[in-house]
Structure formats: structure tokens, C-alpha cells
Amino acid sequence: MADAEEKARQEKIAAARKRVEEMKKRRNMQSGQSAKPEPQDAGPAPGDEAQDKPPSAVVDGPDGDASPSPTQSLAQQSKIRSTSFRAGSGSGPVSPAPFSPDGDTAPDIYRKHVARIEELEKENKRLAKEAADAERRWKKAEDALSDLREADGDNGQARGEPDKDERTEKLEDEIASLQRQNAQLQQQVSRGGHGHHRPSVSSASPSTELQAELEAKTATIESMEIEM
Known part of the structure; x- marks a missing residue:
């Protein structure tokens, strides 16, 4: 060796x-x-x-x-590289590389985020105001609809009164007609009674039916008057 x-x-x-x-x-x-x-x-x-x-x-x-x-040339080259490296590292911090394809740095990105957040907050406030206005309009429309329903009910009741009056008049006319028919039948029965000791069944039956119908109509009129 x-x-x-x-x-x-x-x-x-x-x-x-x-x-x-x-x-x-x-x-x-x-x-x-x-x-x-x-x-x-x-x-x-x-x-x-x-x-x-x-x-x-x-x-x-x-x-x-x-x-x-x-051997000396290699040593000198190594020394030169070391000196160059130390000189480059001591020259100061290297500027940060851009964080986005547009070349924006960290401060630029931060400012853009802050501006975007402010825009979103304004948009949220505007939407909240519009929602409150819409809710007020909805309540107002509900109140108006309720008033209309009440008015329609009152009008229906008002319109129903003439109908009841008409029905009452119609029933009264029918009662009067039945009363006249009953009176006529009673007269016929009374005339026929002079010649016969007892009224016939055929003549008494219509009178009973008319009397029952007359009583039913009268009861209907009375119930309608109570409702009115």
C-alpha cells in the first residue's frame, strides 16, 4: 500500500x-x-x-x-462554489413566489378575500331585509283575505234573508190555499150532513189529510220565524 x-x-x-x-x-x-x-x-x-x-x-x-x-483545481472549484453559495444565501431573503396563476401574492389574496367577505355580508343584509318585507306583505295579504272572508259571510247572510222571506211567503201562500181547501171541504161535509146522519169516509178522509198538511206547514213557518 x-x-x-x-x-x-x-x-x-x-x-x-x-x-x-x-x-x-x-x-x-x-x-x-x-x-x-x-x-x-x-x-x-x-x-x-x-x-x-x-x-x-x-x-x-x-x-x-x-x-x-x-487536485488543487478541484479544491479551488469547490472553494469557489462554497463562496458563491454563501454570498447568495447572505444577500437577503428571496421574494416569495406568487401563490396564484394571476401572480397575486399573499397580501393581495388576503385583500381580495376581505373584500369578498364584505360583499357577502352586504348581500346577506339585503336578503334579510327583503325577507322581512315579504313577510310583512304576506301577513297583510292574510289579514285582507280574512276580512274578505268575513265580508263574504256577512253578504251571504244578508243574501240569505231574502231567501228565507221568499220561502216564508211561499209557505204562507200554501197554508192559505190549504185553509181555503179545508174550508171548502168542511162546507161540503156540512151540506152533506143534512141528508145523512154520518159523513161518508170518502169525504172525511181528504179533510183529515188537509188538516195534517196544514199543521205541518204551520209548524214549518213557526220554526223559520224562530230562526229569523
Whole structure:
């Protein structure tokens, strides 16, 4: 395990040295290749310096330039993301997202609900007033109907009085007619009595029937007069 780690470390160092050499060559070519490269014994060799530092450290060149390793690049990216996240979270609260498809926020929705409640309360008051008015009109109509019924009853009684009078007159006429018929029959019986000792049954029977009918009519008239 230690050998594998050491091998990986040596490979990283070799790769770093190779990059440093390539960078030095490019800089020398850009400067017109007029300057000679520094001798190797003037300072510590890049390989020795790289051995003294961890593989993730930056390798300094002659001009102070650095070539970041892959491990360092990942660490810097992670640090940049963390810094950006902290900066975004500390910039202040994010405005709340709309709660409705129309883009209304919570205060707008609350105001709309309050306005709707007020409208419903006004509508309820109006309906209650209309119901009270309708109830008053209904009671008034009931009273008027009761008065009409009483008036119709009085009129019916008033109309019934002439009917009773007519019936009474009719009965009185019938009684008078029966009385006349009875008187005539009695006269006939009395005339026939001079020639006979007893009246015949045929002549006495109609007189009895007329007398009974006369008494019935008289009783009817008396009962009607009592009712009146």
C-alpha cells in the first residue's frame, strides 16, 4: 500500500516537473530566445523542491509562475462554489413566489378575500331585509283575505234573508190555499150532513189529510220565524 502511494506521488512529481519544463521552454521562445537558461546548479532543482512539498502544492518556476495540479483545481472549484453559495444565501431573503396563476401574492389574496367577505355580508343584509318585507306583505295579504272572508259571510247572510222571506211567503201562500181547501171541504161535509146522519169516509178522509198538511206547514213557518 505504501509502495503504491509512493509510486503515485512520484508520478505526480514527474508530471509537475514536465509541465514546468514545458512552461520554461514556451517563455523562452516568446522572449525571442535571446536569454540563456539559468544553470541547473544556481538553485535548487525543481525536482528537489517538488519533493519537499506535497503533490498538491504549487510548483514555482524561475519567474514565480505556478502551474496548479488537478487536485488543487478541484479544491479551488469547490472553494469557489462554497463562496458563491454563501454570498447568495447572505444577500437577503428571496421574494416569495406568487401563490396564484394571476401572480397575486399573499397580501393581495388576503385583500381580495376581505373584500369578498364584505360583499357577502352586504348581500346577506339585503336578503334579510327583503325577507322581512315579504313577510310583512304576506301577513297583510292574510289579514285582507280574512276580512274578505268575513265580508263574504256577512253578504251571504244578508243574501240569505231574502231567501228565507221568499220561502216564508211561499209557505204562507200554501197554508192559505190549504185553509181555503179545508174550508171548502168542511162546507161540503156540512151540506152533506143534512141528508145523512154520518159523513161518508170518502169525504172525511181528504179533510183529515188537509188538516195534517196544514199543521205541518204551520209548524214549518213557526220554526223559520224562530230562526229569523
